[in-house]
Amino acid sequence: MALNRKxxxxxxxxxxxxxxxxxxxxxxxxxxxxxxYYDKEFLNSFDIAKKYREKINPVDGKPQxxxxxxxxxxxxxxxxxxxxxxxxxxxxDLRLAEPTADKFLSELKVIE
Amino acid sequence: xxxxxxxxxKGTLMDQIYIPKERPLGFxxxxxxxxxxxxxxxxxxxxxxxxxxxxxxxxxxxxKIFSELNFADNIIITGSFLEKGFQFNDIDVIxxxxxKIDSNKIETHxxxxxxxxxxxxxxxxxxxxxxxxxxxxxxxxxxxYVAKKRxxxxxxxxxxxxxxDLHLLKSKILMENFDYLTGNKKYDMTRNLIxxxxxxNNKKINNEAIDFNIKNLLKEESMNIKQNLVDKTIFLKEYKxxxxxxxxxxxxxxxxxx
Numbered sequence: 001m002a003l004n005r006k007x008x009x010x011x012x013x014x015x016x017x018x019x020x021x022x023x024x025x026x027x028x029x030x031x032x033x034x035x036x037y038y039d040k041e042f043l044n045s046f047d048i049a050k051k052y053r054e055k056i057n058p059v060d061g062k063p064q065x066x067x068x069x070x071x072x073x074x075x076x077x078x079x080x081x082x083x084x085x086x087x088x089x090x091x092x093d094l095r096l097a098e099p100t101a102d103k104f105l106s107e108l109k110v111i112e
Numbered sequence: 113x114x115x116x117x118x119x120x121x122k123g124t125l126m127d128q129i130y131i132p133k134e135r136p137l138g139f140x141x142x143x144x145x146x147x148x149x150x151x152x153x154x155x156x157x158x159x160x161x162x163x164x165x166x167x168x169x170x171x172x173x174x175x176k177i178f179s180e181l182n183f184a185d186n187i188i189i190t191g192s193f194l195e196k197g198f199q200f201n202d203i204d205v206i207x208x209x210x211x212k213i214d215s216n217k218i219e220t221h222x223x224x225x226x227x228x229x230x231x232x233x234x235x236x237x238x239x240x241x242x243x244x245x246x247x248x249x250x251x252x253x254x255x256x257y258v259a260k261k262r263x264x265x266x267x268x269x270x271x272x273x274x275x276x277d278l279h280l281l282k283s284k285i286l287m288e289n290f291d292y293l294t295g296n297k298k299y300d301m302t303r304n305l306i307x308x309x310x311x312x313n314n315k316k317i318n319n320e321a322i323d324f325n326i327k328n329l330l331k332e333e334s335m336n337i338k339q340n341l342v343d344k345t346i347f348l349k350e351y352k353x354x355x356x357x358x359x360x361x362x363x364x365x366x367x368x369x370x
Contacts, residue, residue, distance in 0.1 A: 003292075014288045022281050029274045044282055048289065084277070088367030 008056050013069060015049035016108075017076040020100045024081060028091040046104070053108045066110050073101050114138060117150060159263070162256040162318070163194055170194075173226060177205065178260050180222065185209040187260040190253045191231075195319075199338075201296055202229035204253070210236050245270040248279065248307035248317055255318035269314060273365035279308055280358060287352060295340030302326055302337055305351070308358055329354055 003011070022045060056063055063069065078097045085092055105111045114136040118129040129147065131139065139145070156178050160166070166174075174189055181187050184207040191204030205222075207213070215232040222230045235243070243250040245267045254265070283305040286298055293301075306325045310317045323334040330350045336342055 011289060011292065015285065018281060018284060022278060025274070025278055025281070029272075029278065045285060048285060084363065084366070087363040089274075089277075089363065 003055070005056065008052050009063075009065060009069060012049050012052040012056065013072050013076060015045045015052065016101075016104055017073050017080070018045035019049060019104060020073065020077040020097060021080050023100050024077070024092065024096045025084075027093065027096070028089070049104075050108060053110065060109060062112055063110060066105075069110055070101060070105055073105070074098055077101065156260060159259045159261065161254075161259070161263075163258065165196075166194065166258070167196075167198075173203075173228075174258055176226075177203075177222065180225065181205070181207060181218070183209070183211065183213075184260075186263070188254070188257050188263070189259070190257040194256055194258065202231045204231045204233070206233045206235060206240070206253075208235060208237060208240060241265065241267055246272045246275050248276075248311035249304055251311070251317040252303065252307045252319070252322060255316075269311060271312070271365065273362050273369050276308055276312070276362050277359075277366065279304060280355070280362060283308075283355060287348065287355065290344065290348060295338045298340065298342070299334060299337045302330065302334075302351070305354060305358070306330075309354065312358065312361060 053059075074097050077100075078094060081092050081094055081097065085094070102111065116131050116135065116139065118131055120127050120129055156175060158171075158174055158178070170193065177189065178187055186208040188206040188208070189203065190206065191202070192200040193203045203222075203226075207215075207218075213234060215234050218232050219230045222228075222232075240250075244254065244265060246269075254263075257263075283301045286293065286301040290298070303322050303326075306322045306329070307317050309325065309329070310321055315321065326332060326334050326337070330347060332342055332347050332350075337347075
């Protein structure tokens with residue numbers, strides 16, 4: 001199915017937010033053996049996001065919407081984390097949303 | 113190549129091996145030869161768990177995998193490779209052992225050797241047991257397998273709600289990417305969702321139970337999901353409802369948990 005730019009960006013944001021969420025929630029799991037083992041599981045969302053990213057031009061450089069994309073990703077991941085915190089989930093570090101987003105977005109050449 | 117066998121017999125100054133006067137080409141007088149002891153290769157008899165029948169070509173592949181990966185304490189073959197026919201995506205191999213090995217290198221080596229895709233998971237027994245206690249998909253995966261050595265598991269479900277929250281995230285992708293996922297990806301995510309449902313209800317997790325509950329809870333045949341022939345409206349409605357219910361149970365569990 002052909003996708004327009006807006007839809008591609010929406011899908012990219014959804015999946016990369018999920019990967020960020022996964023990364024932050026992993027850190028909240030209080031079990032070293034399990035945490036180590038699940039360390040790679042976030043890759044599922046990340047890989048899907050990467051595929052969408054490869055279709056958003058410019059592929060090798062910062063897209064014109066990069067700052068909007070970053071803001072939406074941080075907002076989306078933070079909202080998911082806040083839902084959990086409001087239901088009593090402890091040990092979630094909301095401050096990790098931005099640096100984690102920066103790391104992933106830089107890796108995928110969405111920001112410099 | 114023709115191979116001759118013989119026995120070493122005692123001589124006066126030197127011992128010798130007698131071979132027949134009439135022998136195949138390549139064994140003329142003066143031809144240099146190699147002699148080496150005939151040691152019977154250790155025969156590996158795979159352990160089949162919940163598998164009635166497996167195509168003989170798959171058995172041969174498994175034997176070859178076992179001999180290639182003989183450094184591991186145990187080897188478990190699981191996943192769609194063990195299902196009838198040849199519709200599998202890749203071969204799931206769990207390697208049990210304490211040695212630090214690069215799983216990517218093994219995947220590449222086996223892929224080159226067989227021309228098939230491999231997914232290697234490296235674990236020690238402790239991690240495998242933890243996985244079985246806390247991970248619904250591990251229970252699903254090990255409800256059917258072929259192993260190099262017999263496996264004895266004694267475990268009870270340990271519900272770790274924070275981990276289940278992580279597992280459930282895998283199934284979230286389907287709702288947002290429905291139109292762009294392959295049938296097999298959709299099935300994997302659905303299977304994960306149902307495995308979590310069964311785990312939370314302390315029910316046995318195996319392929320049959322998962323497929324039965326996909327039909328029962330999501331009103332869809334597993335085969336249709338795999339073939340990407342799903343009635344999107346009905347399926348997504350049921351899927352979202354179940355996802356929401358499970359998410360609520362998990363968050364409640366996290367709140368009340370340790």
